[in-house]
Amino acid sequence: xxxxxxxxxxxxxxxxxxxxxxCPHCGVKQSGxxxxxxxxxxxxxxxxxxxxxxxLVFIRGVARVSIPLxxxxxxxxxxxxxxxxxxxxxxxxxxxxxxIVMIIVPIIGYFISLITTKILRKLNYQG
Numbered sequence: 001x002x003x004x005x006x007x008x009x010x011x012x013x014x015x016x017x018x019x020x021x022x023c024p025h026c027g028v029k030q031s032g033x034x035x036x037x038x039x040x041x042x043x044x045x046x047x048x049x050x051x052x053x054x055x056l057v058f059i060r061g062v063a064r065v066s067i068p069l070x071x072x073x074x075x076x077x078x079x080x081x082x083x084x085x086x087x088x089x090x091x092x093x094x095x096x097x098x099x100i101v102m103i104i105v106p107i108i109g110y111f112i113s114l115i116t117t118k119i120l121r122k123l124n125y126q127g
Contacts, residue, residue: 053125060116063109070109074102 002008002015009016011028022029077098 049123053120053123056116056120056123057125060113060120063112063116066109067106067113070105071102074098074105078102 005018006015007018007020008014009023009026009028010030011023012026014023014025016023016025016030020030078095081095081098
């Protein structure tokens with residue numbers, strides 16, 4: 001038995017919400033139902049904004065964590081290659097690559113962190 005907030009589907013006669021745009025049982029569009037397109041568009045904007053915000057926060061977090069990790073890891077690998085170079089088991093190229101990684105990657109991480117922080121401030125994110 002239907003109540004005042006329900007109606008019968010135009011196609012399958014199932015009891016559905018009075019505001020249903022599509023019948024959840026048969027999937028047929030209901031006639032006479034208006035969708036608030038402005039509210040629907042605003043909802044999509046909020047959802048997209050939330051995803052972008054979460055992505056920026058994640059990228060900023062990864063960039064901030066990577067800075068000390070690459071410095072420590074690069075220094076450790078540079079020291080390892082430096083001491084093993086004396087035994088001629090590694091080439092100088094390995095040492096220089098680890099030094100470059102130790103210097104360049106944290107700088108890139110720092111700039112990514114700065115850029116994402118500026119974007120988040122423009123979006124009035126407090127976090």
